[in-house]
Amino acid sequence: MLDFNQAAALGQAIAARQVSVREAAEQSLKAVACQKTKLNAWITVDPDQVLRQADDVQRRIDQGEAVSPLAGVPVAVKDNISTRGLRTTCGSRMLADYTPPYDATVVARLSRAGLVILGKTNMDEFAMGSTTETSWFGPTMNPWRPGHVPGGSSGGSAAATASGQVLLALGSDTGGSIRQPCAWCGLTGLKPTYGTVSRYGLIAYASSLDQIGPMALTAGDCRILYEILAGPDSRDSTSSPDSPLPADCKLKAWTGGAGRPLAGLTVGCLDDAAPVQPAISAARAAAVRQLEALGASVEPLAMPLLDEAVPAYYLIATAEASSNLARFDGIRYGYRPDDADVADIGDYYARGRSEGFGREVRRRILLGTFALSAGFYDAWYLQALKVRRLVCDRYAEALRRVDLILSPVSATTAPPLGASLADPLAMYQSDRYTVAANLTGLPALALPFGQDSQGLPVGMQLTGPSFSDRLLLAAGEHIQSAQPVTHCAVDGEVSA
Secondary structure, eight states: OTTOOSHHHHHHHHHTTSSOHHHHHHHHHHHHHHHHHHHOOEEEOOHHHHHHHHHHHHHHHHTTOOOOTTTTOEEEEETTBOBTTBOOOTTSGGGTTOOOSSOOHHHHHHHHTTOEEEEEEOOSGGGOOSSSOSOTTOOOOBTTBTTBOOOSSSHHHHHHHHTTSOSEEEEEOSSSTTHHHHHHHTOEEEEOOTTSBOOTTBOOSSTTTOOEEEEESSHHHHHHHHHHHBSOOTTOTTOOOOOOOOTTTTTGGGTOBTTBTTTTOEEEEEOOOSOOOHHHHHHHHHHHHHHHHTTOEEEEEOOTTHHHHHHHHHHHHHHHHHHHGGGOSSSSSSOOOOGGGOOSHHHHHHHHHHHHSOHHHHHHHHHHHHHHSTTTIIIIIHHHHHHHHHHHHHHHHHHHHOSEEEEESOSSSOOBTTTTTTOHHHHHHTTTTTHHHHHHTOOEEEEEEEEOTTSOEEEEEEEOSTTOHHHHHHHHHHHHHHSOOOEEOTTSOEEO
């Protein structure tokens, strides 16, 4: 990718006329073509459309139009985010031929800022999965070790970014689907505060949990992309006003002294008895040392309800999914079966949804429908909502004592292909450290922290109070300034 490892540097080179926008786009397209069979990171790429975008952005730059620092930089978009005129499938047979007539708000903001949308990336079907193996278009591979998964459901965006096909990507996070693939692919990714980034045009899985966010190699690139994405949107009723950080955050990560930029910041290190891989424990200890070296005060922090949060999350998420996905019936939207042998309308619905949805999506729809059904609503769904309220209260209490919370993103590094699909319950438990941010709406930042003995990346996570997104990104930049991020080059060799 033109020897640039950071999007900000490529944007500066384009602005200085050292690189043309078309050159950057052509290099990304070339990388996509070279890696297509090896990684399967993309579902739809239209080279002609990409080059038309590139030429238009170059014209805007040449005419002196005010554009962002990332103007001309190619970006990947997860395939559940609507793009006008470009197929959007959600990784499903149900929407395999769907082309939206409108852009999602985040896509419109990318275009206004001058970024070039390279294409749509592979994902777990309707964002339901943790490995990007449930896609109708086949699994995506981890660029660090192609026999392993990249994480999910934003695994295509993570694999494309980690392999250098693009330097920036958008993902969506319902229970960790930005942070976990970033951790398993050696990237930085932000799950923003719920409501700070518009969900208009995001094809919903679970509306009260979903959030679009940036993925990149570094926190610095994530910060610039986040500033483009964030802000109120009248078309999203859950969008928050563009308010500053709460007064109690005080932007401490920006006010520390030289050499100790995080001085005055208190970080609670999650004290959890659940077993994790040795590499995860080592990364947690390294993160603590790094934070202390930068001036932060680190103290152990017990967080109850971690065991209860995962089942509560899956009950809420699947209940919302059963409602959101009801529209895909083959009549209003979605896959239409051959009606030659259909007995009646009920048979048409059953065949269309059984053939259009994959196994994992059908499983979650059935679970959600069960949780909402008469006789079980009070015993299951209502109880899950009560646990959600308790989780929110516990995190609010903890974040009154500390500024940020440090935890693993996952208890393991990326497993081999096929291992998670064989045990769905184990796959669900892999979300132990990520679902709380979605249940509470809090922002959380995944940061790469070394590799395990197989060379697979390890990720750690910082969680902060609502609207502390910029504080998290600033802390991430300071951490990465002291510890440069290692990236996986396109040829699979690791370099700094």
